[in-house]
Amino acid sequence: MKAYQRVVDYIEQRAAQGAWQHNRFLPSVRALSQSLGVSKNTVLHAYQLLEAKHVIRAVPRRGFELVQSVPAKPHPPRPVVLGATALDIIGPAQREARVVFGSANPDTTLNGRKEFFKTLSRAVRRETQSSDAVYTFHESPPGLAALREQIALRTHSGTQEIDKEEVIITNGAQEAISLALRVVTSPGDNVIVESPCFYGTLQCLEALGLNVIEIPSDAEGICLHALESALKSWSTKAIVLNPNANNPTGFIMPEANKRRLLALANQYDLAVIEDDVFGSLIHHSQRNSTLKALDTDGRVMLCNSFSKILDPSLRLGWIAAGRYFDQVNYLKYVTTLATSGIMQHAAADWLSSANYPRHLKHLQGRYRQKRCEFLDALANTLAPEVQVIPPQGGFLCWLQLPETCDGDRIYLEAKEHGISLTPGSLFGTLGQFKHCIRLNFALFNRSGEQMQALERVGQLITEAT
Numbered sequence: 001m002k003a004y005q006r007v008v009d010y011i012e013q014r015a016a017q018g019a020w021q022h023n024r025f026l027p028s029v030r031a032l033s034q035s036l037g038v039s040k041n042t043v044l045h046a047y048q049l050l051e052a053k054h055v056i057r058a059v060p061r062r063g064f065e066l067v068q069s070v071p072a073k074p075h076p077p078r079p080v081v082l083g084a085t086a087l088d089i090i091g092p093a094q095r096e097a098r099v100v101f102g103s104a105n106p107d108t109t110l111n112g113r114k115e116f117f118k119t120l121s122r123a124v125r126r127e128t129q130s131s132d133a134v135y136t137f138h139e140s141p142p143g144l145a146a147l148r149e150q151i152a153l154r155t156h157s158g159t160q161e162i163d164k165e166e167v168i169i170t171n172g173a174q175e176a177i178s179l180a181l182r183v184v185t186s187p188g189d190n191v192i193v194e195s196p197c198f199y200g201t202l203q204c205l206e207a208l209g210l211n212v213i214e215i216p217s218d219a220e221g222i223c224l225h226a227l228e229s230a231l232k233s234w235s236t237k238a239i240v241l242n243p244n245a246n247n248p249t250g251f252i253m254p255e256a257n258k259r260r261l262l263a264l265a266n267q268y269d270l271a272v273i274e275d276d277v278f279g280s281l282i283h284h285s286q287r288n289s290t291l292k293a294l295d296t297d298g299r300v301m302l303c304n305s306f307s308k309i310l311d312p313s314l315r316l317g318w319i320a321a322g323r324y325f326d327q328v329n330y331l332k333y334v335t336t337l338a339t340s341g342i343m344q345h346a347a348a349d350w351l352s353s354a355n356y357p358r359h360l361k362h363l364q365g366r367y368r369q370k371r372c373e374f375l376d377a378l379a380n381t382l383a384p385e386v387q388v389i390p391p392q393g394g395f396l397c398w399l400q401l402p403e404t405c406d407g408d409r410i411y412l413e414a415k416e417h418g419i420s421l422t423p424g425s426l427f428g429t430l431g432q433f434k435h436c437i438r439l440n441f442a443l444f445n446r447s448g449e450q451m452q453a454l455e456r457v458g459q460l461i462t463e464a465t
């Protein structure tokens with residue numbers, strides 16, 4: 001095979017894996033020639049061929065832009081092997097850092113969080129001062145009725161996306177996702193995810209012995225064309241999606257795409273597991289509908305928690321399990337028996353008070369502002385070859401570094417400087433995001449230390465390129 005054809009194949013394959021997003025720039029000719037060990041002329045020739053095929057477009061003084069998602073031939077199902085790396089990265093590395101851009105933890109300095117803890121201490125006082133124990137009994141699955149009702153009423157913007165009768169309280173969204181997967185799959189089954197994919201989901205698939213099919217996503221979410229091609233090729237039990245304010249790229253899937261996706265799920269009888277933990281942190285005023293709200297078939301299991309809007313240490317989440325309610329409820333019961341009763345009472349009180357809507361409004365405004373400040377700061381500190389994907393919601397920012405830059409190395413070097421960040425390699429199983437990193441701006445306040453840290457990350461990227 002001619003060298004330029006190998007470059008064309010490489011680009012088509014990387015684009016099909018979602019390594020570069022649609023409407024984003026490809027690596028420069030120089031960078032790609034270095035990383036593939038071919039001459040600049042060979043890369044240029046490959047780029048010209050792709051331009052003739054209308055896959056990419058030359059933009060004067062900026063480079064080559066990917067204009068068409070390559071007709072995607074998804075990678076066949078394969079087992080997930082992430083191992084313990086992620087645990088190192090999200091554990092000690094975060095705690096030891098001076099400047100935190102790593103784990104997806106929210107801003108914990110807000111008043112709403114303090115209000116919640118006041119509510120919790122009132123519950124503790126009630127328990128300690130009363131002659132009878134109030135919270136002794138397990139709040140057995142599906143959980144405290146008052147909390148289930150408040151969740152159905154208030155956390156989904158009153159749009160009646162969920163029915164209180166289908167809500168089961170869990171230990172965070174992670175338990176909800178795991179229960180959902182366990183109900184609809186057996187080891188060795190195939191599960192589709194969008195790519196890049198939150199590593200907690202990939203780890204869950206790994207632990208359950210499931211095979212993954214990674215479908216590239218772009219600014220509009222999972223590529224439906226590639227999804228359909230995967231569904232035609234391989235029998236698949238479930239799809240796990242994070243369609244509103246996605247982790248890591250912050251996209252919001254348009255409603256028309258959500259409807260098309262549900263039509264495919266119906267056609268191929270697929271269980272849909274929707275992870276909506278960032279769903280209320282949208283950067284424009286209208287909340288986007290969930291897949292659950294559009295589902296007429298009871299096949300969507302909506303997983304959510306208080307981790308991103310309040311505090312992940314509460315370990316309080318829920319699943320609206322639709323037609324799978326009985327199986328999920330049973331599995332929850334035999335797995336962890338119940339979720340903390342006192343926490344459920346406090347959450348029900350807090351949700352029913354005026355604190356919750358006030359907190360949510362404040363939170364949304366805060367992250368909107370931080371997003372602008374953070375994007376500004378990145379524009380001033382990073383080289384133009386670094387592509388910053390502006391999030392449409394949440395507080396995470398995905399960076400595509402030049403092709404030769406190893407995100408794992410940036411992670412390790414930043415750690416030496418007391419800076420935490422998340423390497424892109426965790427978000428895929430094929431090494432397709434090794435040139436990416438994810439930054440969290442929830443705690444960004446433009447302090448001198450944070451600005452220096454961003455400059456340092458920028459330098460590390462430039463040196464590694």
Ligand SMILES: Cc1ncc(COP(=O)(O)O)c(C=O)c1O
Nearest residue numbers: 104172173174198247305307312
């Ligand atoms: C997209 C996504 N889903 C689920 C989770 C797990 O959330 P929880 O803390 O509620 O278990 C996280 C945590 O970071 C996440 O980012």
